[in-house]
Amino acid sequence: MNEIKINNRIIGEAHKPFVIAEVGINHEGNFDLAIKMIDEAYKAGCECVKFQTHIIEDEMIPNDVIPGNARESIWDIMKRCRLTEEEEIKLKEYVESLGMIFLSTPFSRAAAERLQNLGVPAYKIGSGECNNYPLIEHIAKFGKPVILSTGMNDISSIQKSVEILRKNKIPYALMHCTSMYPTPYEKVRLGALKELKENFPDAVLGLSDHSMGIYTCLGAVPLGASILEKHFTSDRTLPGPHLAVQK
Helix, strand or coil, X not given: CCEEEECCEEEECCCCCEEEEEEECCCCCCHHHHHHHHHHHHHCCCCEEEEEECCHHHHCCCCCCCCCCCCCCHHHHHHHHCCCHHHHHHHHHHHHHCCCEEEEEECCHHHHHXXXXXXXXXXXXXXXXXXXXXXXXXXXXXXXXXXXXXXXXCHHHHHHHHHHHHHCCCCEEEEEECCCXXXXXXXXXXXXXXXXXXXXXXXXXXXXXXXXXXXXXXXXXXXXXXXXXXECCCCCCCCCCCHHHCC
């Protein structure tokens, strides 16, 4: 069976599912709130806490684009919600002091370099960067395992990313993902796990789930999902563009 190893954790169908609490930017740039969410994820039994690393000047140009689930521009959201390198160092140290794994999604090469300097054990690449082939090439050079979400992509675009990872001999996992917040049950399409397995037989599989509740995750495991990622918050009433699907 296919496996990847992150620190000392072996991930694959022969092992229990690897559960990721995706805090993302739900801390709204508040370091103390990020610490609180780590504590809550630990109490919930999660093995991994994942954030997002944004160096917005390297990630995008100033813009007034307002996402469908927000009331302000994506530039203003990221400017408010980004963490400094010093804060990310402290968060990583705190996560690891609890025996969990710290991961973060980079959205630019500068962000990937920062995470490399932090010594992350693996990279999680979000769906929006699944076909960002220059970024994937850059991350592959670090030689660390990659967890790649595939929302909004088809087999042909995923194939190009996988070829980059294979060329660099990178252990990898593919996460089925439906990029709707929240995802209605009729749009989850767990059958996509079978499609991924057929087209990428060397991949570890997982589900990055935006639906309400845990039922989709329970259904994904017997279909081959070895990684389960859910958006996470300590309080659903908190503000933030991702909080419509929090667990």
